[in-house]
Amino acid sequence: MSSDKAPNPTAASAASAINASIDTSSGARAVANANASLHPGVESSKGLNGLDKLVLHDPRGSSAEVYLYGAHVTSWKNDHGEELLFVSSKAIFKPPKAIRGGIPLCFPQFSNLGSLDAHGFARNRVWSIDTDPSPFPTNSPNKVSVDLILKPTEEDMKTWPYSYEFRLRVALGPGGDLTLISRIRNTNTDGKPFTFTFAYHTYFSVSDISEVRVEGLETLDYLDNMQNRKRCTEQGDAITFESEVDKIYLSTPTKIAILDHEKKRTFVIRKDGLPDAG
Numbered sequence: 001m002s003s004d005k006a007p008n009p010t011a012a013s014a015a016s017a018i019n020a021s022i023d024t025s026s027g028a029r030a031v032a033n034a035n036a037s038l039h040p041g042v043e044s045s046k047g048l049n050g051l052d053k054l055v056l057h058d059p060r061g062s063s064a065e066v067y068l069y070g071a072h073v074t075s076w077k078n079d080h081g082e083e084l085l086f087v088s089s090k091a092i093f094k095p096p097k098a099i100r101g102g103i104p105l106c107f108p109q110f111s112n113l114g115s116l117d118a119h120g121f122a123r124n125r126v127w128s129i130d131t132d133p134s135p136f137p138t139n140s141p142n143k144v145s146v147d148l149i150l151k152p153t154e155e156d157m158k159t160w161p162y163s164y165e166f167r168l169r170v171a172l173g174p175g176g177d178l179t180l181i182s183r184i185r186n187t188n189t190d191g192k193p194f195t196f197t198f199a200y201h202t203y204f205s206v207s208d209i210s211e212v213r214v215e216g217l218e219t220l221d222y223l224d225n226m227q228n229r230k231r232c233t234e235q236g237d238a239i240t241f242e243s244e245v246d247k248i249y250l251s252t253p254t255k256i257a258i259l260d261h262e263k264k265r266t267f268v269i270r271k272d273g274l275p276d277a278g
């Protein structure tokens with residue numbers, strides 16, 4: 001099952017000096033660290049195909065894994081070591097292909113809402129560790145976190161001619177909560193505005209889909225991707241799944257829950273600045 005948190009293109013495109021803060025939480029072992037710029041709970045190592053990855057460890061046992069390729073969260077485990085994200089066994093960890101599963105970042109375009117390739121190019125770029133992240137309005141002292149940054153190359157600017165800094169913070173809280181905060185800054189020297197769409201395209205790990213219920217989307221309008229994005233209205237009951245579903249719900253609440261009866265597990269997704277969800 002995948003979950004898109006796609007911004008309403010209109011709302012997301014009020015973009016001159018963009019400094020969007022998007023927070024989606026659905027969720028140390030002191031690790032010796034060769035890289036002084038990393039938090040003590042963060043370990044830097046090589047992942048599949050030699051790609052660089054960072055692993056965040058919370059002292060109670062939860063963890064998260066982030067590949068610099070795509071700033072892609074590929075694993076999130078609770079303190080029982082259970083994997084909470086789905087990554088396809090056929091996923092290819094080899095640039096320039098995007099990784100299928102985990103939490104792909106769609107930027108500067110969600111889906112096919114523009115002239116770029118579907119879901120934009122941020123998930124196909126190697127991000128850097130942000131050694132000097134600008135301060136956050138709220139402090140998170142108990143969280144193990146890592147800050148990544150993406151800036152356009154000259155080649156990128158040929159297809160999307162805007163200068164920006166995209167900062168992503170991935171933070172793991174003491175209860176195993178995972179928080180992603182995205183901040184996108186317009187760095188065009190002439191102040192030229194740009195518009196973009198953005199999504200955390202999260203793949204949650206669930207048991208049999210027929211055992212899953214989603215709460216928080218009842219009675220909302222949605223665009224049905226199975227019917228050419230036809231606008232429809234959801235019924236009053238929690239969402240269940242009997243066949244393939246591909247929908248973008250509009251103007252969703254800040255809290256959505258995915259209840260997995262078989263695994264007896266509930267994901268609570270809290271978001272800010274991302275009106276839509278799929």
Ligand SMILES: O=P(O)(O)OC[C@H]1O[C@@H](O)[C@H](O)[C@@H](O)[C@@H]1O
Nearest residue numbers: 004098100104111118119225246
């Ligand atoms: O295959 P990708 O590029 O990772 O995209 C995954 C999914 O992206 C969603 O946004 C689409 O609605 C799905 O139909 C699609 O399967």
